Amino acid sequence: MTERLSRWRGTNVVLDTTWGDSGKGKLVDVMAQRAKMVVRFNGGPNAGHTVKNEHGEFKFHQIPSGIFNPEAISVIAQTVAVNPNVLLGEIAELKAKGIEVSKANLLVSEEAHLIMPWHIQRDRLRETARGEEKIGTTGQGIGPVFADRTERVGLKVKDILDPRLPEILAKELAWQEKLTQLMLDTSEPQYDYDSILEDLRKAADTLAPIISQVLPLIRLFHKRGNNILGEGAQGALLDLDLGGYPFVTSTHPTLSGFSQATGIYANISRIIGVTKAYQTRVGEGPMPTELENEIGATLRERGKEYGATTGRPRRCGWIDIPAIRYGAMISGVKSLAITKLDVLDSFDEIRICAAYRDHGHDYKFGYPDTMARAVPIYINLKGWREDTSGAKDIRSLPEKCSFYLTTIQELVGLPVEFVSVGPERNQSIYL
Numbered sequence: 063m064t065e066r067l068s069r070w071r072g073t074n075v076v077l078d079t080t081w082g083d084s085g086k087g088k089l090v091d092v093m094a095q096r097a098k099m100v101v102r103f104n105g106g107p108n109a110g111h112t113v114k115n116e117h118g119e120f121k122f123h124q125i126p127s128g129i130f131n132p133e134a135i136s137v138i139a140q141t142v143a144v145n146p147n148v149l150l151g152e153i154a155e156l157k158a159k160g161i162e163v164s165k166a167n168l169l170v171s172e173e174a175h176l177i178m179p180w181h182i183q184r185d186r187l188r189e190t191a192r193g194e195e196k197i198g199t200t201g202q203g204i205g206p207v208f209a210d211r212t213e214r215v216g217l218k219v220k221d222i223l224d225p226r227l228p229e230i231l232a233k234e235l236a237w238q239e240k241l242t243q244l245m246l247d248t249s250e251p252q253y254d255y256d257s258i259l260e261d262l263r264k265a266a267d268t269l270a271p272i273i274s275q276v277l278p279l280i281r282l283f284h285k286r287g288n289n290i291l292g293e294g295a296q297g298a299l300l301d302l303d304l305g306g307y308p309f310v311t312s313t314h315p316t317l318s319g320f321s322q323a324t325g326i327y328a329n330i331s332r333i334i335g336v337t338k339a340y341q342t343r344v345g346e347g348p349m350p351t352e353l354e355n356e357i358g359a360t361l362r363e364r365g366k367e368y369g370a371t372t373g374r375p376r377r378c379g380w381i382d383i384p385a386i387r388y389g390a391m392i393s394g395v396k397s398l399a400i401t402k403l404d405v406l407d408s409f410d411e412i413r414i415c416a417a418y419r420d421h422g423h424d425y426k427f428g429y430p431d432t433m434a435r436a437v438p439i440y441i442n443l444k445g446w447r448e449d450t451s452g453a454k455d456i457r458s459l460p461e462k463c464s465f466y467l468t469t470i471q472e473l474v475g476l477p478v479e480f481v482s483v484g485p486e487r488n489q490s491i492y493l
Contacts (some may be wrong), residue, residue: 072331078297079389084402087111100128103297103323106143140173146265172220184366206314226248298389306430309347335395348433351379384428
């Protein structure tokens with residue numbers, strides 16, 4: 063990593079260092095203006111990315127945030143779960159705003175798995191059955207669809223183009239119907255074959271031109287040295303294997319997820335970890351710096367902290383350095399982007415969790431097994447009490463604000479390359 067972020071080149075990957083919702087969509091939208099390819103490599107419609115630009119505000123759940131660069135191809139990789147109805151809705155929204163969507167700027171891997179009605183139903187049934195022990199899923203069918211993938215069953219995107227689709231669907235539906243009936247202890251039909259088949263055929267009519275075997279193209283772009291931007295969903299601490307199990311997702315929001323999706327394991331120019339200037343989390347699971355008080359409510363309202371997928375209010379608290387350190391470590395992050403700095407403009411005092419204390423021991427890394435018991439050790443800083451939303455460079459930030467960023471940088475041990483002071487593209491500062 064030698065060039066400045068504003069002049070990035072090669073293969074760059076944008077990841078979230080903690081629990082998602084960090085503002086990756088904003089950074090990807092900014093960086094995508096230099097990209098030749100933007101690859102969404104994990105998750106599905108459970109993760110929402112918000113982009114605000116001259117076309118309006120968009121909350122994408124399937125389409126990569128790079129779709130607004132007409133010179134770039136946005137790719138939905140085979141490791142992403144696709145709900146065809148959600149994808150069709152997003153394409154229609156873009157076209158309604160005058161943005162063309164074609165195989166020239168959007169490709170969907172034919173190997174991606176389809177989210178079907180039974181996946182969504184089972185996701186919600188499981189959460190209901192867990193009661194107070196629920197994980198806090200978005201109810202979008204992600205866990206069940208990736209469970210099917212692991213069991214080597216289910217429908218793929220390419221199946222909707224297969225002339226044998228009626229037979230493929232009938233075979234799949236027969237045993238999925240039986241399984242759901244066993245779960246519900248009923249013999250009542252749960253799914254309408256004709257309706258599902260009609261929906262899939264409608265999806266095929268629109269999606270056929272953009273369904274492709276994308277891996278060879280990704281590899282070709284990488285070999286040529288074209289600018290490729292990897293767009294991660296969710297966050298490192300939700301990684302299936304390295305996150306805080308069981309409060310995790312079903313995919314890999316870390317660098318390993320990008321490599322698995324693209325086959326790119328070497329010659330990655332930059333891995334940038336995104337975090338807010340404060341901490342948020344949606345759903346269940348430990349959050350050591352959570353503030354269930356007026357300060358937390360202020361952060362939520364000023365930051366508009368409500369889930370892009372579910373609308374659920376996010377849990378808010380002070381920035382958690384041990385969590386960021388751990389997330390950066392397991393993701394291979396080499397630099398940081400700090401978003402929503404302007405949300406802190408009104409505070410007299412701002413706190414930074416520099417370490418955890420657990421049973422008399424201090425920890426600088428937020429290992430998942432310590433989080434539930436961790437007591438935050440805070441550093442108290444004076445707030446800057448000035449509007450930062452119009453700042454154009456680091457020199458125009460208040461001195462106390464710059465000190466806050468420097469403190470984060472020193473505590474995490476990684477350079478801060480990018481700061482966002484608002485939702486617009488021009489509210490971006492490169493360091």
